Amino acid sequence: MQDVKSDIMTHRGSHFDLGVKTAQWMQQTPLLKNREQEWRKRMPRFDINIKETYNIFQLYAPHIWEEIMGMQEVLNLPTRQMLLNFAHYRFTPLKNSGCTVFLGNDYMVRNYDYHPATYDARYLLFQPNDGGLAQIGPTSRVTGRMDGMNEAGLVMAYNFMHRKHPGDGFVCYMIGRLVLEYCKDVPEAIQLLKSLPHRSSFSYIVMDKNLNHAIVEVTPRAIDVRYDKTCTNHFKLLTHENRNYTKESSDRLDRLIAHSPEQFSKYDAFKLFNNPNNEIYSKLFNSWSGTIHTSVYEPQSMSAWIALGENNQPTRFNFQHWLDGQSLELQNFTGHIDTELTFATY
Template sequence: MSIFEVKVLQIRDSSFNIGFRTGKIIQNNPIIRALEMITKPEIEYENMKSIYLSFAPHLLDELQGLSEGLGISLNKAASLFSGYDVQKTEAMGCSTILTKDYYVRNYDFGPSLYDGNFSLVQPDHAFASAGYNLQAIGRHDGVNEQGVVLGLHFVSNKDYSVGLSPWTSIRMILDTCSTTDDAIQMLKEIPHSACYNFSIGDRNGDIAVVEATPTKISVRREPDFLSCVNHFQVKELQPNNRMLNDNSIKRNDYLQSLRKSNLTYREMFNQFSTSESPLFLTDYDQLFGTLHTFSYSFKDEKILTSIAKGEQIIDINLQEWIQGNNLKETKLTGKIEN
């Protein structure tokens, strides 16, 4: 068992300075070396730039800030952090329940490819948001000041294409979208690189799952309850599923068994975060271990989040944070099974 830590970053500034300050914070983080090993030395910068200009141009300023904060070229920063033309990712879990009242999920992967930062950011020209960083700019999951919450779920690399990573797509949605419908529309337009599910909800309790491939998008909607894991459930997209998805099916069956449980927000959070839960995974060597639990209450407009086997749960009112009330927490501490 080893100690596992996540920093809590709180930045209110221009997009450039958010990038610059993030760069200074992560400059000695082992994730930089890990990203150098799994990203391409160069990408087609102009192609990446055109996508950013279409969906979230301010993130180009954040990318510039990252490059200057780290003292590297803009092209190098784009390769490391833009989420464009990223090489194939294997494994990766993630389980989510969405109801009209709340959104609760676990992110499952390996600690060596985990940024280890939870960021609350308030840019000058985009919505404020809170979420777990992935490739610095991207987010595993998060919620914005408009009450839009979402997360990613890897499905497969079928029809893999040069495009945008789901974690960058999530950040673009958090920064610019006000409703679930807005998020769905953006996901229909973004060029996706691989097959992913996106679980989405908003402050009106409007919930949806977008099942996305590089060539086709389908949307699942129900008024009160949805589950989302690591396989497509829409029949026409099922040929894109991995052959070995028994674990995903098993987790989905368990999530569906909770449909009529009437669990409160905190009770459902505990269903995900406790290490005894069928949703808490420990196969970290195979990139399949639970790293954090993230949730949002549509009614109370509050975030609950914790990391693997951590006793500390952060309770965040994002609106209060936007008004200038900083969190006292600077890090989250948990444990990872070796």
């Protein structure tokens, strides 16, 4: 068991300036060095095309391109290397991963399961002044988001399905960022997800301030939408796209359903997800599917909770108060994870 910590960053201003601030934060951590070591261990199985990536960002996310340029201003890296690490758009290493999501009456709870060495350990509150929606949540691969909420009250999380037969397109954490950056409600999120080019197969779970919700099943070849409250790591509609082995995902879904009655409070849901004894929280870190954090989002009250590791008390944020101009004094939050594997920023 080791103590772990996530930094909290706040920024009000332009995407370019956020990129500058993010790069300065990175320079205080071994994140980029660790990332370069990972690329040496496993060569990328995709291409980087600078011109086409620029064009696709101008079409879908010009503000995020400015953020990457702000980072480059500080890091002084070649554009190809910036795109490899931060653009998350792939042309043309298969690991298993988990993640579990439950949609309550007025909240979303999720466990983020993956490998600690990929984890930024940075929680960001960002209020742009040059376009795009303000967001709160943990960052993934610096510019991406694995879950979060925006100023319109739209909540997003995703669950891995598989990486068989990948396509040219954005990877999951950049797609999560695009949903939060540009969509105000569930219909807009579905429309955007249908229009984007997707690299791999994931389910994107969304809930908005009106408590509409949807689970959008996506592959590079197809997309379908179901209106359900639970999601693990297998498709229910695009079943022909599932992996050959889905028993662990199905069993975890059965445990979740068995433990979650119709009137299930957000506090009970958090405890269910965050306690390893319930077998929804996972300790399979060496298999790239250990639970790193548990998140809860309340779109109507604009509140966000997060806890690192197991059996932890969540850190809570009133996002609306911060949007209204209140400062945030908290600089980090901590937890305990039962593995010797370390975060990318350690």
